Amino acid sequence: MTLLDVEHLTMRFGGLVAIDDLSFAAAEKEVTAIIGPNGAGKTTVFNCLTGFYKPTVGRVTLNHPTGPMYLERMEGFRIPQKGGVARTFQNIRLFSQMTVLENLIVAQHNVLMKASGMSIGGLLGLPSYRNAEKEAVELAKYWLDKVNLTDRADWDAGNLPYGAQRRLEIARAMCIEPILLCLDEPAAGLNPRESAQLNELLLNIRDKHNIGILLIEHDMSVVMGISDHIVVLDYGRKISDGTPEHVRNDPVVIRAYLGEEEDEELPPEVAQDFPESVQKGKGA
Amino acid sequence: MSVNNQKNDMLALLKDAGIAGLIAAALALPLAGFKTFDVNGTLTAEPRFHWVLVAAIVTFVGRFTISIGQRTFFSSFSKAAGSSAGSIGAFIKKNQTTLAILLLTAAIIFPFSPMANRHSLDLAVYVLIYVMLGWGLNIVVGLAGLLDLGYVAFYAVGAYSYALLATNFDLSFWICLPMAGIFAASFGVILGFPVLRLRGDYLAIVTLGFGEIIRVVLLNWYSLTGGPDGISSIPKPTFFGMAVFSRNAQDGLPPFHELMNIEYSTLNKFIFYYFLILILALVTNFFTLRIRKLPVGRAWEALREDEIACRSLGINPTNTKLTAFAIGAMFAGFAGSFFATRQGFISPESFTFIESAIILAIVVLGGMGSQVGVVIAAIVLVLGPELIRELQEFRMLAFGGAMVLIMVWRPRGLLAFREPTLKLDGQDKKGDGT
Structure with missing residues (x-):
């Protein structure tokens, strides 16, 4: 569908x-x-x-x-x-001074906001809010586990290595369900x-x-x-x-990526990406 | 080779100092080179070039000494000072809870200690007002990251709301206090709606303008605010309808001190004010600590970090900023009505830009978002100038110098660190107490 x-x-x-x-x-x-x-x-x-x-x-x-x-x-x-609709960004946009876990909790803002009764229930410490927060932490833990960041949950997000930041951004996007x-x-x-x-x-x-x-x-x-x-x-x-x-195998695509001339020797990294099609073209 | 190098170095330093001396001479020529006389109504000038020479030589020697010193003594000194400032910061971080409890205990014991007299209590109340304002502004600047240069406007709205309500409608302090807070918060919302689309510097300029507009309106709306004459004889706070430490009893009720069999004295009145502002400030503090751990507080911090990412997570940036602005304004309103009732007299002069600047300096110097930092910075910034009064005209110079040094050694504020709002597996059992 x-x-x-x-x-x-x-x-x-x-x-x-x-x-x-x-x-x-x-x-x-x-x-x-x-x-x-x-x-x-x-x-x-x-x-x-x-x-x-x-x-x-x-x-x-x-x-x-x-x-x-x-x-x-x-x-x-x-x-x-x-x-x-969740998204991530080309240049990573994490809340870098907040911890990894906080990043995932912030993503659940709307759910938690509702549970906290526009903050009033939260200020009073009502159990309904506390349960909602526990559930939010559970969801965050699930995604932490998925992206393999559980042991670094309390790190500042900005201190994570680059690859981990990318994974965290995906996990954060997934936390809005x-x-x-x-x-x-x-x-x-x-x-x-x-x-x-x-x-x-x-x-x-x-x-x-x-x-x-x-x-x-x-x-x-x-x-x-x-x-x-x-x-x-x-x-x-x-x-x-x-x-x-x-x-x-679409010739239009190959032309857009590699230009018009077909006799030119391809750089090895490009040849790797398009092995069959290009070799077929050249083999003729 | 190295001897040669040193020689070149020396020459460079001498050249540098020589240039400084020449500049000093050029500056000194018009400033100190002539002495003016009034002879029979005409202005005449007598040259005194030896002063120019003195200025040039002093600058030359001074510059040379500093350069030599920077190579040897100063560099190691400033490094040592920087690292010791860093280790003090780390120490405070470790013992934050203890420090907070110590400060609180000291604050409660203080009025009963032998140190308490009219003057010191008055000063303490003054400091506490700024602590409360700093905590209030900390919500806006420290948590939500909205640079507000017109915070004093909300303080003024609170003060005038209380003064006008109490003098015109005879309402008691305890009714006026929340009303003043609500008024200030609504002003925050009214200002916030149009300007919160702006970011950073632009927001700062608009809030600066708003602060001035409020002051100018207060100054010119003579029929309502009394203009520059201000509002006087603002009623004192009561305690459940009873007058507090006042000779004129509230109708029908005995004054509070008679009921409690406390001797009437002005000192007790000051103690009452002291505890009133202490409680108001602590309410601000506990509110902030609590709301930081709620979704709205986390959204404020997230918004400070990255607004675009917040939007991509479905956080409404305008509403979130507005709540920060309104809540910050509300606490300024509370502080304002306390100020009005303690002074008994308010005028637009109390709400100038410099107040906004001091409050902002308290927040920035304390380390943005740090509650204990605000207390320390408020004590340093408000009490400091009072304590060094003996320096007379050099007071502001010393004060400015001290601020520069703090910013050199701890550029992110005295206590620049952030306590996470929650940790994994409920390690968050005990509050951070700041």
């Missing part, structure tokens, strides 16, 4: 067209990757979906269990609050072993928690490894859309 339906999304900044008439859909319980060369407008798409930008044209429909929601009309903070998780380059700066762990984590989230994942990523081992569906952008336009197999 379609979870997110993006129709004719266009975003202009003055004269610059960052996204041009983009339509795609993301399904439930699937990983949808958005890839494309630098400056293709991937992060802008995310910012439109999560309310940081208001799109110039277009409709973004989220098929929430309570009924469809039009994200482009909602105030930024309501999209995670009511719609259950989303139905759609948007990850902006989660594998950036990770080493191959950490990337592999990330793949495992994301597949686990998709399968066990039954949510949709929207992924922006440059690391092809992650994209090809876990995506069910890939959307390729170039200069704000969709140039390809389909299964990893389809996208990998």
